[in-house]
Amino acid sequence: MDYAEYNRRAWDQQVKRGNEWTVPVSEETIAAVRTGDWHVVLTPQEPVPKSWFPSMAGLTILGLASGGGQQAPIFAAAGAHVTVIDNSPLQLEQDQIVARREGLAITSVLGDMRDLSQFPPDSFDLIFNPCSMSFISDARSVFDQSYRVLKSGGRLLCGFTNPTRFIFDEDKLTQNQLTVRHKLPYGDTTHLTQKELEKLRSTNEPFICSHSLEDLIAGQLKAGFTITDMYEDVDDKDPLAEFLPIYFATLAEKHPPRSAMPTHLT
Numbered sequence: 001m002d003y004a005e006y007n008r009r010a011w012d013q014q015v016k017r018g019n020e021w022t023v024p025v026s027e028e029t030i031a032a033v034r035t036g037d038w039h040v041v042l043t044p045q046e047p048v049p050k051s052w053f054p055s056m057a058g059l060t061i062l063g064l065a066s067g068g069g070q071q072a073p074i075f076a077a078a079g080a081h082v083t084v085i086d087n088s089p090l091q092l093e094q095d096q097i098v099a100r101r102e103g104l105a106i107t108s109v110l111g112d113m114r115d116l117s118q119f120p121p122d123s124f125d126l127i128f129n130p131c132s133m134s135f136i137s138d139a140r141s142v143f144d145q146s147y148r149v150l151k152s153g154g155r156l157l158c159g160f161t162n163p164t165r166f167i168f169d170e171d172k173l174t175q176n177q178l179t180v181r182h183k184l185p186y187g188d189t190t191h192l193t194q195k196e197l198e199k200l201r202s203t204n205e206p207f208i209c210s211h212s213l214e215d216l217i218a219g220q221l222k223a224g225f226t227i228t229d230m231y232e233d234v235d236d237k238d239p240l241a242e243f244l245p246i247y248f249a250t251l252a253e254k255h256p257p258r259s260a261m262p263t264h265l266t
Contacts (some may be wrong), residue, residue, distance in 0.1 A: 004112055005088060006207060007135050011088035013204035015068075022091060022096045023213065024069025033077040040071045042130045042159030043233035043247035052157055052227040052251050053123035054125065056080045061122045062149065064142070065113040065132035065263065067091030072106050073098035075128070083124075085116070087135075114138055116145040123149045131159040131247065134208045135166075137187070139215045143223035147254055156225060156252040165246050168209040176239050188212040217250070 015022040032038060039047035053059075055076040060204060061070045067086030072095045076082045086092050092108040111118065113129075114136055127146050130176045146156050166186035169179040184192050184240050187209035188200065200207065220227055232245035240246055 010206040012090040040250040044235040045108035046233040064129040069094030076104040085109040119149045129158045138221040147223040150254045159249045
């Protein structure tokens with residue numbers, strides 16, 4: 001089974017089922033954006049600080065695995081030039097539904113977030129990546145690819161799931177029982193029984209996995225980024241929200257290597 005192909009079909013089914021992260025923004029939301037009133041999320045609840053964004057007018061943005069008709073239309077209505085790459089055709093179509101309805105220009109690209117080779121170096125001012133690392137096994141390749149396609153001074157905004165979230169037995173969590181079961185790093189395909197995997201397949205649930213904090217934080221640093229800010233977030237619907245922040249987001253910036261800096265700055 002191809003992991004990415006399975007998740008593509010699973011997310012298409014999530015769109016058909018009306019998963020909350022696949023529901024396009026309303027006409028009222030876009031109307032508010034056009035008056036300067038807007039916000040987006042990288043994690044379930046906490047809005048991204050406006051200070052994380054440069055002026056949106058003319059900004060080139062890559063929505064990385066961020067189809068669903070939610071963030072991209074907001075950016076486009078705020079004046080940015082927006083491209084979205086996503087593994088799910090129906091998630092990309094959700095963006096286009098809003099684009100057609102509101103007269104917006106959004107470029108949709110079907111592809112894997114780990115492979116940005118179709119974009120030339122220095123293509124984007126900002127990359128926006130809401131919580132999606134949990135659907136791929138290799139986070140570091142995403143940071144390397146992102147660094148390449150960002151312009152110097154460009155920003156990478158990412159949302160992540162706290163790795164601690166994955167140590168618990170999921171079925172028991174739904175019954176508010178905190179039972180430690182899994183050794184990290186976690187993966188559905190490596191940690192669950194065949195019966196449990198079949199249950200996920202039968203309900204078209206995307207397969208997920210965890211990453212170490214080293215991969216998520218040091219992975220950005222090793223790619224060349226400077227992390228300049230972060231915040232934590234919860235999901236009130238999650239039983240663990242009572243005990244710890246389940247999500248966090250980081251702001252990273254691409255700066256030229258020190259050897260490339262003008263001599264009067266070194």
